[in-house]
Amino acid sequence: MRILFTTLFFTxxxxxxxxxxxxxxxxxxxxxxxxxxxxxxxxxxxxxxSSGSGFVIxxxxxxxxxxxxxxxxxxxxRRFQDPxxxxxxxxxxxxxCDLAVLKVDTPGFFDGLKSLPLGGLxxxxxxxxxxxxxxxxxxxxxxxxxxxxxxxxxYVHIGNRAFLSVQTDAAINPGNSGGPVFQxxxxxxxxFMGTPGLENTGFFIPSAVINHFLEDVSDGKYDGFPKAGIRxxxxxxxxxxxxxxxxxxxxxxxxxxxxxxTEKAGLLKKDxxxxxxxxxxxxSDGTILLEGNRVYCTTAFQVPQKGEKLKLKxxxxxxxxxxxxxxxVRDDDLNIGNLYDAPPRYFxxxxxxxxxxxxDYVKTFxxxxxxxxxxxxxxxLYYRRNxxxxxxxxxxxVLATTLAxxxxxxxxxxxxxxxxxxxxxxxxxxxxxxxxxEENTKPQHMIQFISGTVECLDNxxxxxxxxxxxxxxxxxxxxxx
Amino acid sequence: MKIKTPLILASCIFATASAVxxxxxxxxxxxxxxxxxxxxxxxxxxxxxxxKRAQTAAKLGTVIEGNEILTTAQGLANRTLVRLQKxxxxxxxxxxxxxxxxxxxxxxxxxxxxxxxxxxxxxRFAQAxxxxxxxxxxxxxxxxxxxxxxxxSRFSVADANFNQAPRIEMKTSSEMEGAGRGELMMSxxxxxxxxxxxxxxxxxxxxxxxxxxxxxxxxxxxxRGLGFFDFIWQPASNPATTKYFEFSGQTxxxxxxxxxxxxxxKSPLKLHDIxxxxxxxPIDIQGDYLDPDYGHVIMEYLACRKKWxxxxxxxxxxxxxxxxxxxxxxxxxxxxxxxxxxxxxxxxPTYVIAGGxxxxxxxxxxxxxxxxxxxxxxxxxxxxxxxxxxxxxxxxLVVLSLVLPDSYNIGYQERKSQNLVLxxxxxxxxxxxxxxxxALENPQNGFHVFLFNKGSSVQKIILEAxxxxxxxxxxxxxxxxxxxxxxx
Numbered sequence: 001m002r003i004l005f006t007t008l009f010f011t012x013x014x015x016x017x018x019x020x021x022x023x024x025x026x027x028x029x030x031x032x033x034x035x036x037x038x039x040x041x042x043x044x045x046x047x048x049x050s051s052g053s054g055f056v057i058x059x060x061x062x063x064x065x066x067x068x069x070x071x072x073x074x075x076x077x078r079r080f081q082d083p084x085x086x087x088x089x090x091x092x093x094x095x096x097c098d099l100a101v102l103k104v105d106t107p108g109f110f111d112g113l114k115s116l117p118l119g120g121l122x123x124x125x126x127x128x129x130x131x132x133x134x135x136x137x138x139x140x141x142x143x144x145x146x147x148x149x150x151x152x153x154x155y156v157h158i159g160n161r162a163f164l165s166v167q168t169d170a171a172i173n174p175g176n177s178g179g180p181v182f183q184x185x186x187x188x189x190x191x192f193m194g195t196p197g198l199e200n201t202g203f204f205i206p207s208a209v210i211n212h213f214l215e216d217v218s219d220g221k222y223d224g225f226p227k228a229g230i231r232x233x234x235x236x237x238x239x240x241x242x243x244x245x246x247x248x249x250x251x252x253x254x255x256x257x258x259x260x261x262t263e264k265a266g267l268l269k270k271d272x273x274x275x276x277x278x279x280x281x282x283x284s285d286g287t288i289l290l291e292g293n294r295v296y297c298t299t300a301f302q303v304p305q306k307g308e309k310l311k312l313k314x315x316x317x318x319x320x321x322x323x324x325x326x327x328x329v330r331d332d333d334l335n336i337g338n339l340y341d342a343p344p345r346y347f348x349x350x351x352x353x354x355x356x357x358x359x360d361y362v363k364t365f366x367x368x369x370x371x372x373x374x375x376x377x378x379x380x381l382y383y384r385r386n387x388x389x390x391x392x393x394x395x396x397x398v399l400a401t402t403l404a405x406x407x408x409x410x411x412x413x414x415x416x417x418x419x420x421x422x423x424x425x426x427x428x429x430x431x432x433x434x435x436x437x438e439e440n441t442k443p444q445h446m447i448q449f450i451s452g453t454v455e456c457l458d459n460x461x462x463x464x465x466x467x468x469x470x471x472x473x474x475x476x477x478x479x480x481x
Numbered sequence: 482m483k484i485k486t487p488l489i490l491a492s493c494i495f496a497t498a499s500a501v502x503x504x505x506x507x508x509x510x511x512x513x514x515x516x517x518x519x520x521x522x523x524x525x526x527x528x529x530x531x532x533k534r535a536q537t538a539a540k541l542g543t544v545i546e547g548n549e550i551l552t553t554a555q556g557l558a559n560r561t562l563v564r565l566q567k568x569x570x571x572x573x574x575x576x577x578x579x580x581x582x583x584x585x586x587x588x589x590x591x592x593x594x595x596x597x598x599x600x601x602x603x604x605r606f607a608q609a610x611x612x613x614x615x616x617x618x619x620x621x622x623x624x625x626x627x628x629x630x631x632x633x634s635r636f637s638v639a640d641a642n643f644n645q646a647p648r649i650e651m652k653t654s655s656e657m658e659g660a661g662r663g664e665l666m667m668s669x670x671x672x673x674x675x676x677x678x679x680x681x682x683x684x685x686x687x688x689x690x691x692x693x694x695x696x697x698x699x700x701x702x703x704x705r706g707l708g709f710f711d712f713i714w715q716p717a718s719n720p721a722t723t724k725y726f727e728f729s730g731q732t733x734x735x736x737x738x739x740x741x742x743x744x745x746x747k748s749p750l751k752l753h754d755i756x757x758x759x760x761x762x763p764i765d766i767q768g769d770y771l772d773p774d775y776g777h778v779i780m781e782y783l784a785c786r787k788k789w790x791x792x793x794x795x796x797x798x799x800x801x802x803x804x805x806x807x808x809x810x811x812x813x814x815x816x817x818x819x820x821x822x823x824x825x826x827x828x829x830p831t832y833v834i835a836g837g838x839x840x841x842x843x844x845x846x847x848x849x850x851x852x853x854x855x856x857x858x859x860x861x862x863x864x865x866x867x868x869x870x871x872x873x874x875x876x877x878l879v880v881l882s883l884v885l886p887d888s889y890n891i892g893y894q895e896r897k898s899q900n901l902v903l904x905x906x907x908x909x910x911x912x913x914x915x916x917x918x919x920a921l922e923n924p925q926n927g928f929h930v931f932l933f934n935k936g937s938s939v940q941k942i943i944l945e946a947x948x949x950x951x952x953x954x955x956x957x958x959x960x961x962x963x964x965x966x967x968x969x
Contacts, residue, residue, distance in 0.1 A: 237891055237893060237942075238891075238945070239948075240892065240942075375865055376868070378865075379868075383865070386936035410718060410721065412715065412716055443725075444722075444725040452713065452739050458721045
């Protein structure tokens, strides 16, 4: 018992001592940011201040979370025990995987700071130390915990993508975000989120995801994580396995449905059974064995970079085949994730404010937006693409609000409605709205909403009123495209 | 001046006498006209459709001419026993629902035991001009008659919450607790209406003129049910819009934006017609008209104002730059053919259980099993079918609502395998449970192949055909399901 206690104590001290030494390369990231108002898209919320953590990596760069520096107007770094503020800028950012790389242009910042090496995937139950500047203090903080589990998690910053994530009971609090998670002398992750209501539950981004991001940006631009465009379901029902000619208790998960673009590509088909992704055999529950952990096989789909091919072993028509799937980055689901750093597009005409339909826009309906927002908008965002891809609009547009003026005062439906046509032109993008108004020579403009409701404006009066409305409501320009 | 004084004095005396008379006029003995109901009913859970849970509810009714009791239709669906009590205490008598209309929210109940009618007297209903003053709510409570004052607020046409015939409602405020179970709203000696519901301190009352018109029609033997307007309109209050449709210079009317909501229906109305008058009542730009009995109310009520399903309603419309007259045949307020089936009320849920997979029709009753706020709490995709047109080859839908776990259906027991809408089974398009039964008789190469609508979280399920019967028996026994299917 005595030997065991000593060993544990020694290990703990070594772990913290090592982390404390490397902690000199951990910086505090202070940010002033300003987010837009999505239903008044020419306006911004008040400037807010927040802080997170970051750490030095190769190439005189600082790694942090994307959510720490999103919408930043100013980023200031503070070094360990150094009172001086250092201005930084975002070099690369991935809102998908919640990572960002910062540069500091002022010489001297990296003097005396070592870049921290990235390690591998930690084992479950192994000890890790988080390091950063959590809220409530100016000094660096270390907390120790164990790896609780490793699995795919929805990354809340973007909201609609899942990546590999490591759960730990080491405290990860606001301000820890972007800080390193150490194991021995290596960084095994970037702390990034907790779960409200769950005690001792923090998550960090593992090095596999970090490395993918760094490799992606190594050519000077960020492409993103490619997607295969398939929905994989378990294949555990004996009848289904027999139907496909597979042993009842064997491996392999089934492709249940394909995105429109995957179906058109023709390489993968419904009822294909994925036996292996790369070198990883796939279980009947859709998981692979990754360094001793069973994780969902989509992890392996996230290994290739844009344009690379992913080797799949497929069971199709009662035989095994190899398929190399070109992995492409898709932006078709951008609008159903949280958007950052690019202010919302809009067009104001005669006081009518048009903006694209996005998740950020429908969230303006309030916390319970799913129950409150117009159901046509929810359907368009989340279901249309999968059910009737031929009818998908490239960028559905909503009338967000109407700025009151005599020219539009008689409109009954004046806000929060999705546009179908304007002057007979089907609205696919915000540019269509502009063209529909600007090209119309008839005495009235006719706006038809998805609900069938119709509203009209006097053409001449609308044109005359536009500058006055922009001036009255303090809108610098009638459009942001 | 001298001449005028006696006249004014005489007027005052007359007015005072009138008020005294009104307050002191002998009222009927309400004890002889109000009865208590005790209703036992099966409360079905459409998500566990074989499950029957008995529920009892108390409500009130009133004696009408012809030895009948009038009450609201609420709570009478799936009834198993209806009992009545007079005098607020004593013996209970068995009743029989002789007529019920859930759209009108009215029912008539008979009692065959002649002893029940001894000492009971029918009420008299108030006319349209007697509805607003000296209101009181009357009911039995704890063996005594309870009376509470009520105050008239307004008339309105009930919101068409989902699929409902437009009903005129009288809104009143009262502090009577727990009202809304068929209590009598009375004024002087006459019944002004039945209290159908209460929210906060506001009571919704079915007014007596509406009740009388329905009772008269029923007595004539020609009651065809309530009709409704199956089109959707919008106010035409925007001058630019009226100009666009070349309708300037007119003072009223509304713009039609959907000629018919009924699947496959042919309407004499066309998109962007402007409705000017209905049955001679001018429609204003808000869509209201001036009702002789109820004041300004929304035009939907003209589908029920002394009109019945199948009647012709005269429309004056503006189309293609000119006025036209159109005969509109009132469709019956029957929504059982909608993509989301709604009604008829009071039917037992239907279902098919195949290998633990529980299939039910997509109906308003199924969705309402998510609670009163089901339009927000039920699965979005299922509710959204209400906004979609039926496909020609799939006029109604069948949902895989639940999976009863068994070794036979392992792999399909996750939540994502629930609330999926069937497309085809064994190659056959599925619109109703009968289609499913036929499809299950024709497996494909020894398998049952279930395909769900595009976009579903799971789109295909396979079951072993020759093991289905054995699995069915095992599942029925394990989960205590008496019948594996109920189709009618």
